[in-house]
Amino acid sequence: MKYSNATNYALHTMVHLMLQPERSSVGVQELAQMQDLSPTYLSKILTKLTKAGLIESTPGAKGGYKISRTKHNISFLDVIYAVEGDTNLFECSIHHEGCLIENVMTQAEENMKSELESKLLIDIAKKAESK
Amino acid sequence: MKYSNATNYALHTMVHLMLQPERSSVGVQELAQMQDLSPTYLSKILTKLTKAGLIESTPGAKGGYKISRTKHNISFLDVIYAVEGDTNLFECSIHHEGCLIENVMTQAEENMKSELESKLLIDIAKKAESK
DNA sequence: ATATTAAAGACTCTTAATATCTATAATATA
DNA sequence: TATATTATAGATATTAAGAGTCTTTAATAT
Numbered sequence: 509m510k511y512s513n514a515t516n517y518a519l520h521t522m523v524h525l526m527l528q529p530e531r532s533s534v535g536v537q538e539l540a541q542m543q544d545l546s547p548t549y550l551s552k553i554l555t556k557l558t559k560a561g562l563i564e565s566t567p568g569a570k571g572g573y574k575i576s577r578t579k580h581n582i583s584f585l586d587v588i589y590a591v592e593g594d595t596n597l598f599e600c601s602i603h604h605e606g607c608l609i610e611n612v613m614t615q616a617e618e619n620m621k622s623e624l625e626s627k628l629l630i631d632i633a634k635k636a637e638s639k
Numbered sequence: 640m641k642y643s644n645a646t647n648y649a650l651h652t653m654v655h656l657m658l659q660p661e662r663s664s665v666g667v668q669e670l671a672q673m674q675d676l677s678p679t680y681l682s683k684i685l686t687k688l689t690k691a692g693l694i695e696s697t698p699g700a701k702g703g704y705k706i707s708r709t710k711h712n713i714s715f716l717d718v719i720y721a722v723e724g725d726t727n728l729f730e731c732s733i734h735h736e737g738c739l740i741e742n743v744m745t746q747a748e749e750n751m752k753s754e755l756e757s758k759l760l761i762d763i764a765k766k767a768e769s770k
Numbered sequence: 771a772t773a774t775t776a777a778a779g780a781c782t783c784t785t786a787a788t789a790t791c792t793a794t795a796a797t798a799t800a
Numbered sequence: 801t802a803t804a805t806t807a808t809a810g811a812t813a814t815t816a817a818g819a820g821t822c823t824t825t826a827a828t829a830t
Binding site: 509510511515543595597608617632636 | 674
Binding site for chain 3: 828
């Protein structure tokens with residue numbers, strides 16, 4: 509079990525965008541180069557982030573991506589959901605109602621998610637900046 | 640991102656074995672039938688559990704599998720490790736030392752794991768029994 | 771000796787993730 | 801308005817991992 513590469517790239521991209529000056533967009537070319545990815549591939553991921561409202565995109569010259577104005581409190585969980593969707597890590601294979609095993613597994617997953625919800629990208633960006 | 644089916648089957652099998660009378664072995668035939676699986680497939684999973692020391696196997700007539708004598712305190716995490724191995728859910732794609740993103744993701748995973756470590760199969764088995 | 775059962779290895783099938791290519795739509799600016 | 805630039809969308813190919821089967825071998829009880 510692993511997080512997808514896409515989630516990994518998305519998190520790095522988001523932190524990078526957080527470090528940009530206000531109102532300035534960054535093109536997919538630059539973002540892709542930074543992580544040694546093909547622009548077309550990364551653009552798929554960026555489109556997901558855009559649809560989730562985490563970033564804004566403007567096509568055309570001088571266009572690109574920037575952090576959404578309305579969303580400066582973006583959590584790790586927000587990014588993960590945007591890329592992977594909200595799915596349960598565990599679903600009882602026998603599929604019986606109120607499975608005790610599933611209950612335990614779900615609770616553990618909740619613990620992880622609540623941690624990821626409490627961690628904001630902006631804090632990581634600031635830490636990275638001050639290094 | 641999902642837990643494997645194998646983990647799912649393993650957990651159900653373990654709880655089932657927990658509910659057996661002491662010293663009695665159950666064959667893969669019966670265990671497989673219970674979950675509507677092919678015996679050969681389930682046996683792969685059972686072998687992993689055996690190698691991890693969570694259950695004991697005896698070949699031959701009247702043989703089968705039973706919970707390890709020495710391990711009546713088996714946690715959910717033990718079973719997951721036995722089947723999936725201990726791997727990190729997240730590894731920085733840029734692979735730079737002390738990645739701040741990776742740190743956050745790893746901490747969240749630890750929260751999940753510690754919950755799974757604190758939950759014992761025997762407690763689930765007892766609950767299921769008393770229903 | 772025989773029946774029974776686990777273990778191991780080779781192999782196939784399926785699915786999801788990864789990634790690329792091409793065409794289209796939108797925007798800035800000269 | 802024309803052109804260059806950039807995002808979006810769709811089709812398609814590639815890869816890797818998981819799921820599952822089949823067959824052979826080894827171990828054990830009776």
